[in-house]
Amino acid sequence: VQHHLLKPEPGPAPETSIVVGAGALDALPxxxxxxxxxxxxxxxxxxxxxxxxxxxxxxxxxxxxxxxFAIEASEQAKSLAAVSALWDAWLEAGAGRxxxxxxxxxxxxxxxxxxxxASYLRGIPWVAIPTTVIGIADAAIGGKxxxxxSRGKNLVGAIHPPRAVLADFDLLASLPDEDYRDGWSEVxxxxxxxxxPLLADLTARAQRILARDPVAMEETLIRxxxxxxxxxxxxxxxxxxxxxxxxxxxxxxALEHATGNxxxxxxxxxxxxxxxxxxAVTLGRLGQDAPELIATACGALGxxxxxxxxxxxxxxxxxxxxxxxxxxxxxxxxxxxxLGAHSSxxxxxxxxxxxxxALHVASRMAS
Amino acid sequence: VQHHLLKPEPGPAPETSIVVGAGALDALPxxxxxxxxxxxxxxxxxxxxxxxxxxxxxxxxxxxxxxxFAIEASEQAKSLAAVSALWDAWLEAGAGRxxxxxxxxxxxxxxxxxxxxASYLRGIPWVAIPTTVIGIADAAIGGKxxxxxSRGKNLVGAIHPPRAVLADFDLLASLPDEDYRDGWSEVxxxxxxxxxPLLADLTARAQRILARDPVAMEETLIRxxxxxxxxxxxxxxxxxxxxxxxxxxxxxxALEHATGNxxxxxxxxxxxxxxxxxxAVTLGRLGQDAPELIATACGALGxxxxxxxxxxxxxxxxxxxxxxxxxxxxxxxxxxxxLGAHSSxxxxxxxxxxxxxALHVASRMAS
Numbered sequence: 001v002q003h004h005l006l007k008p009e010p011g012p013a014p015e016t017s018i019v020v021g022a023g024a025l026d027a028l029p030x031x032x033x034x035x036x037x038x039x040x041x042x043x044x045x046x047x048x049x050x051x052x053x054x055x056x057x058x059x060x061x062x063x064x065x066x067x068x069f070a071i072e073a074s075e076q077a078k079s080l081a082a083v084s085a086l087w088d089a090w091l092e093a094g095a096g097r098x099x100x101x102x103x104x105x106x107x108x109x110x111x112x113x114x115x116x117x118a119s120y121l122r123g124i125p126w127v128a129i130p131t132t133v134i135g136i137a138d139a140a141i142g143g144k145x146x147x148x149x150s151r152g153k154n155l156v157g158a159i160h161p162p163r164a165v166l167a168d169f170d171l172l173a174s175l176p177d178e179d180y181r182d183g184w185s186e187v188x189x190x191x192x193x194x195x196x197p198l199l200a201d202l203t204a205r206a207q208r209i210l211a212r213d214p215v216a217m218e219e220t221l222i223r224x225x226x227x228x229x230x231x232x233x234x235x236x237x238x239x240x241x242x243x244x245x246x247x248x249x250x251x252x253x254a255l256e257h258a259t260g261n262x263x264x265x266x267x268x269x270x271x272x273x274x275x276x277x278x279x280a281v282t283l284g285r286l287g288q289d290a291p292e293l294i295a296t297a298c299g300a301l302g303x304x305x306x307x308x309x310x311x312x313x314x315x316x317x318x319x320x321x322x323x324x325x326x327x328x329x330x331x332x333x334x335x336x337x338x339l340g341a342h343s344s345x346x347x348x349x350x351x352x353x354x355x356x357x358a359l360h361v362a363s364r365m366a367s
Numbered sequence: 368v369q370h371h372l373l374k375p376e377p378g379p380a381p382e383t384s385i386v387v388g389a390g391a392l393d394a395l396p397x398x399x400x401x402x403x404x405x406x407x408x409x410x411x412x413x414x415x416x417x418x419x420x421x422x423x424x425x426x427x428x429x430x431x432x433x434x435x436f437a438i439e440a441s442e443q444a445k446s447l448a449a450v451s452a453l454w455d456a457w458l459e460a461g462a463g464r465x466x467x468x469x470x471x472x473x474x475x476x477x478x479x480x481x482x483x484x485a486s487y488l489r490g491i492p493w494v495a496i497p498t499t500v501i502g503i504a505d506a507a508i509g510g511k512x513x514x515x516x517s518r519g520k521n522l523v524g525a526i527h528p529p530r531a532v533l534a535d536f537d538l539l540a541s542l543p544d545e546d547y548r549d550g551w552s553e554v555x556x557x558x559x560x561x562x563x564p565l566l567a568d569l570t571a572r573a574q575r576i577l578a579r580d581p582v583a584m585e586e587t588l589i590r591x592x593x594x595x596x597x598x599x600x601x602x603x604x605x606x607x608x609x610x611x612x613x614x615x616x617x618x619x620x621a622l623e624h625a626t627g628n629x630x631x632x633x634x635x636x637x638x639x640x641x642x643x644x645x646x647a648v649t650l651g652r653l654g655q656d657a658p659e660l661i662a663t664a665c666g667a668l669g670x671x672x673x674x675x676x677x678x679x680x681x682x683x684x685x686x687x688x689x690x691x692x693x694x695x696x697x698x699x700x701x702x703x704x705x706l707g708a709h710s711s712x713x714x715x716x717x718x719x720x721x722x723x724x725a726l727h728v729a730s731r732m733a734s
Binding site for chain 2: 001002003004005006007008009010011012013014015016017018019020021022023024026027080084087088091118119120121122123141142144146149150151152155156157158159161218222225226229232233234235236237238239
């Protein structure tokens with residue numbers, strides 16, 4: 001018997017150019033330059049509106065052959081069937097490895113499209129054009145892609161960073177108010193885990209943010225992107241450091257699940273952050289005032305973080321146990337070390353009942 | 368508008384421990400050590416026989432919880448449906464990210480199972496136990512995984528190297544003669560692209576190889592593995608160098624397609640190698656004797672490399688054009704620079720008619 005160690009030379013780093021601000025979409029032609037074919041995949045509800053028009057205009061200016069595909073943006077449609085339909089359509093369009101995919105939409109669209117790009121011919125490049133706050137601050141950055149299975153969310157996928165993210169605030173213009181507000185919970189999260197002053201700045205700028213003032217958006221969204229990018233740079237392949245991005249999401253996902261997805265993602269994460277912050281206080285990781293500061297920022301941004309006392313506790317505990325981060329029956333929760341700071345191994349193992357207790361304390365908070 | 372370049376730090380190298388020789392399977396317990404759950408996926412036709420028994424015995428010795436899944440090994444079953452069924456079964460078994468997948472079978476099984484592992488929870492580790500010559504010499508090594516779509520083979524997949532390959536000659540005992548012989552065309556290929564003496568050695572040892580003499584197998588298969596591993600080490604992510612592994616396959620795949628998969632993969636690749644070598648002679652890359660040397664080695668190993676003159680030329684040309692390596696309508700063919708040597712960019716673009724002509728010349732060869 002002989003042994004041979006196959007040790008691949010490091011390949012090219014999967015770099016992502018992030019362009020942020022009103023007008024970022026103007027960079028689209030350069031990201032697809034030289035490609036014989038662009039596969040543009042857009043949220044069906046945006047494809048025929050001003051967003052689709054803006055994207056089409058930039059691609060026309062790029063003078064590349066473009067095929068446009070409109071897909072459904074719902075958790076039900078974030079499925080293997082949707083990915084499979086894209087593959088068939090791309091083959092039909094004659095797309096080879098030199099084609100470039102452009103995904104236009106919120107997190108569902110970039111997740112589905114990015115996964116389709118990751119697996120098509122074993123991987124072709126893609127560009128993300130997020131059209132929601134959550135997409136800009138979180139979903140489009142970092143290369144996580146994937147779809148749901150009937151048993152749960154994001155159970156299959158790939159790490160496949162886009163070659164570029166064009167985060168253009170102008171594309172948020174037609175976003176419904178509730179969806180717009182909802183996304184800011186991920187910006188609050190960025191503050192809690194790595195930029196403490198951002199929390200106060202969000203609270204102070206909340207009115208301007210809610211009025212969609214581009215300056216206030218730029219002053220805050222760019223910092224959330226910087227937080228996300230810094231974490232991903234140190235841990236693209238999901239070692240332990242990246243788990244900090246899950247702050248608020250262990251409880252948040254379980255709340256979404258336990259309410260049959262009637263709670264929006266932003267509200268669920270807001271509630272999750274307050275509850276997990278309560279837990280972090282008991283573990284000596286956050287000061288007594290942290291849950292209050294988080295709740296205040298969320299409240300100011302119009303995100304109702306207080307979950308109805310009607311949450312079914314048994315359903316909540318059951319939902320916690322399907323979380324991907326679970327190991328050996330215990331629940332893993334990623335917590336900051338202090339407000340605005342985290343370590344390279346931020347997760348702690350707790351009993352599901354600890355999270356139930358934290359949720360109760362949070363629901364009795366004053367503000 | 369602001370720009371930010373996200374440049375991830377290099378992650379851990381996806382190393383593969385390759386254990387080769389009679390008895391290599393004894394290393395199985397150490398490859399799954401510490402995992403709370405092993406997901407063993409085996410070719411249905413092997414699961415209940417001596418191969419399945421041998422694997423089960425080693426896993427029992429490892430004292431880890433094991434779930435065994437038997438799947439179909441056919442090109443029709445190398446499908447998204449098969450991958451999807453594995454994902455559901457693994458979720459049902461409660462598999463988290465700390466589970467380890469063990470794939471037992473030929474190239475179809477390792478391709479399907481490796482892709483399922485690549486995408487499950489965005490990637491969990493796997494171990495390949497190839498049970499065919501082609502699996503040992505080629506398919507199990509290098510991390511290419513994937514499935515077919517109705518439009519063609521291997522159209523979706525991932526690069527996800529197994530943490531270990533256990534290439535145990537003892538597992539070849541029950542392989543039917545035709546399948547056994549067939550696999551040696553990949554060993555011939557290794558000689559053509561990177562180990563010229565291997566060609567003559569294969570011809571000289573052909574009788575002992577056909578008698579499944581373990582010493583003759585070890586003396587040759589290990590060199591094919593070394594060739595494959597050396598190419599993959601320099602180009603895991605499918606830059607241009609890795610294309611040399613496709614030698615013989617551009618024509619080979621088209622022949623399989625044009626004959627409705629009635630031609631075995633080994634025969635198709637043997638015929639493809641002879642034809643592509645004829646082309647390489649006309650391009651001054653191989654000496655006049657090269658096609659003959661390749662044909663002689665294939666013939667000695669019992670692989671009928673001469674394809675029936677009944678191949679439908681139009682179907683052959685049409686099949687060439689669906690190849691993944693195609694760019695801008697021309698056909699890309701990967702050729703050695705000389706016998707046993709290749710460069711880092713081995714592909715040339717040719718007209719489909721050049722390959723038709725080469726196939727004709729090959730079919731009129733004497734030996």
